[in-house]
Amino acid sequence: MPKDKQSQMPSLQDLLAGRGDMDEESRRKLEALLRTLSLQEDDSKNKKDMESHRFWRTQPVLKYDEVSDEIGAIEPSVPVDQVKQTPESLPNDFEWCELDMRDEQDAKELYDFLTKNYVEDDGGQFRFDYSFEFLRWALQPPGWRKDWLVGVRVTSTRRLVAFISAIPVHLRTMDKVTLMTEINFLNVHKRLRSKRLAPVMIREITRRSHLQGIFQAVYTAGAVLPKPVSTCQYFHRSLNPKKLVECGFSRVPHNSTMARMIKNYKVPEKPALEGFRVMEAKDVPEVRALLNKFLARYQFAPEFESDEEIVHWILPHEKVVWSYVVEDPTTHKITDMVSFYSLPSTVIGNPKHSTLNAAYLFYYATDKGLPEQKGGELDEQAQATFGNRLNEVMADALVMARKQDFDVFNALHLMDNHTFLSTQKFGSGDGFLNFYVYNWRCPEVQQEKIGLVML
Ligand SMILES: CC(C)(COP(=O)(O)OP(=O)(O)OC[C@H]1O[C@@H](n2cnc3c(N)ncnc32)[C@H](O)[C@@H]1OP(=O)(O)O)[C@@H](O)C(=O)NCCC(=O)NCCS
Incomplete structure (x- = not known):
């Protein structure tokens, strides 16, 4: 906050x-x-150099020193039947799950998890507390999918320890409208931080987006990553x-x-x-x-x-x-x-x-x-x-x-x-x-020209 x-x-x-x-x-x-x-x-x-981004340097995003006048995909789309059909591997003892926001218990579980683990300000004084009703609203817009509300559980206890979501959005960059996924609510349990689980979450939601024939995504973060639009x-x-x-x-x-x-x-x-x-x-x-x-x-x-x-x-x-x-x-x-x-x-x-x-x-x-x-x-x-x-x-x-x-x-x-x-x-x-796009080359945009409000 x-x-x-x-x-x-x-x-x-x-x-x-x-x-x-x-x-x-x-x-x-x-x-x-x-x-x-x-x-x-x-x-x-706040910025690391490009080489230190062990994950992001491997992804289709612009490098910090790259400027683009063009708009379009960085990597070509692939036919859906060529997309990897099996989920990303998780460390032993963890398993993938989907959160069904129509289900009271799933929604409550996600609310509890985010309330205790989601974004805090630098001084640790405030932590976002998106309400239960808010999460149900934010994660079930027209076109929502249960398999885009992705969690990780500890296999033995069923405890939810990580989450990432995608919803569909038609985003216009300059004069080009593209159906993308809007990625939000990336969260890893406080005790599991810095273990490279976030890149696995991001890869998995990307794969699930590809399975629906969507190869671009938009996301925001306080963190500086390659490369803000x-x-x-x-x-x-x-x-x-x-x-x-x-x-x-x-x-x-x-x-x-x-x-x-x-x-x-x-x-x-x-x-x-x-x-x-x-x-x-x-x-x-x-x-x-x-x-x-x-x-x-x-x-x-x-x-x-x-x-x-x-x-x-x-x-x-x-x-x-x-x-x-x-x-x-x-x-x-x-x-x-x-x-x-x-x-x-x-x-x-x-x-x-x-x-x-x-x-x-x-x-x-x-x-x-x-x-x-x-x-x-x-x-x-x-x-x-x-x-x-x-x-x-x-x-x-x-x-x-x-x-x-x-x-x-x-x-x-x-x-x-x-x-x-x-x-x-x-x-x-x-x-x-910071505003980011995945697998999308486009010129930088001045703050006054941003018209997307993400939750
Ligand atoms: C954001 C969060 C999931 C990252 O997990 P982590 O355990 O700290 O980091 P991991 O070891 O799993 O992964 C590190 C990688 O994720 C990247 N990363 C960190 N935060 C990120 C973000 N918000 N979006 C995308 N990538 C992010 C890092 O840059 C790093 O990749 P790199 O080596 O290429 O630079 C975790 O810190 C968290 O849950 N924080 C509180 C909630 C939050 O801030 N969520 C993000 C909202 S935008």
């Missing part, structure tokens, strides 16, 4: 806020430059600063007080946009058209191929995903949508709080200021309309998140988030997320 480092050292926003004579455009450029420098510094700290920074918007400070997530800046922080982060009681309401089933076709059109702005983004996918991913799902639309009061057209999902973290060893309730920005879209033509550039006036509108939509999303008792609202520096992050009082965090 990346943390809010805004209060531990002056953030870019704090530093830049003092420079009143700087216009918005120059400020944005300076911010982008500083961010690139900080990304490069971070990158070199893009790297996005985490940003955090405090909603409950008192609890965030008590949890050690943020600190009171030396020149502030708790009372001032509470005042600063207070959000209105009600959303402000006329026609802002909870998304309903009847909105699905319009939301799909709006979202797909909006996502065409980006170079690396999913395409929602059916209404069924929107029903699954975007329609509100209790305790998991919240989605809102803006319905024009006159035309009744849906002009905007915004969604966020719940991903709490366990607060490790804190006497007062056991859970931090975090909302994560999911997909959003607006047609305000957008050119009619798919993916076209915005002129200056359209850019201003567009930026203002996204700010209004996000301000209302923050109101709704606070109403649901979220303590913090997290977002990555991707899509058009740069238009609202500082205005809506997000602070930069200390975490970065």
Whole structure:
């Protein structure tokens, strides 16, 4: 769980806020430059050289020093009957299993395993605690397969000790749409780390993907591996600063007080946009058209191929995903949508709080200021309309998140988030997320051109 480092050292926003004579455009450029420098510094700290990647150097991925102008497979696909039919070998005493998320016991077992073993922040203060309902939702979208929810058990005790998942996604890189697997929830039990089990898990899910005729995959990781398509920074918007400070997530800046922080982060009681309401089933076709059109702005983004996918991913799902639309009061057209999902973290060893309730920005879209033509550039006036509108939509999303008792609202520096992050009082965090593609050559993508949100 990346943390809010805004209060531990002056953030870019704090530093830049003092420079009143700087216009918005120059400020944005300076911010982008500083961010690139900080990304490069971070990158070199965490990066191994290519030869030390005993596993990844053998895989069809770009090397760190490789740049590609082309888009396409690195290795050719093979006929499905030539794909290895038997599973990868596991060390003695371990065996493969599949987790059926329709089954209460399997889902509970996976939840327990991830809750105790999944991603922690560098300081070991927080650990992701994806809920049981969330895992059932995330792992059973249209096209899900049980044999893509792969576990490893200790043969004698049946205990689950490792997991990896794949789901299908239509990903567009530049103008090319490819059916890929989206890989997530890779986890090895804490006691079995550094024993080279992760490469076996990755090989096995790759084989199972090949068996379905899919030879490309997309995945994200905090770890630096060969070679990120893009790297996005985490940003955090405090909603409950008192609890965030008590949890050690943020600190009171030396020149502030708790009372001032509470005042600063207070959000209105009600959303402000006329026609802002909870998304309903009847909105699905319009939301799909709006979202797909909006996502065409980006170079690396999913395409929602059916209404069924929107029903699954975007329609509100209790305790998991919240989605809102803006319905024009006159035309009744849906002009905007915004969604966020719940991903709490366990607060490790804190006497007062056991859970931090975090909302994560999911997909959003607006047609305000957008050119009619798919993916076209915005002129200056359209850019201003567009930026203002996204700010209004996000301000209302923050109101709704606070109403649901979220303590913090997290977002990555991707899509058009740069238009609202500082205005809506997000602070930069200390975490970065790298985006990767497997067996897919493509040019690097700027953070602002990433349109994929992974859970
Ligand atoms: C990520 C995790 C499964 C890796 O397992 P491990 O026991 O630490 O590492 P192993 O000895 O099994 O394997 C090491 C190899 O896996 C690679 N690896 C590590 N993390 C990886 C990741 N997130 N994605 C892909 N490969 C990864 C390493 O780079 C290394 O390969 P290399 O020699 O080519 O560099 C394990 O650390 C874990 O469960 N961590 C907590 C959950 C987590 O962070 N999951 C990843 C979310 S993106």
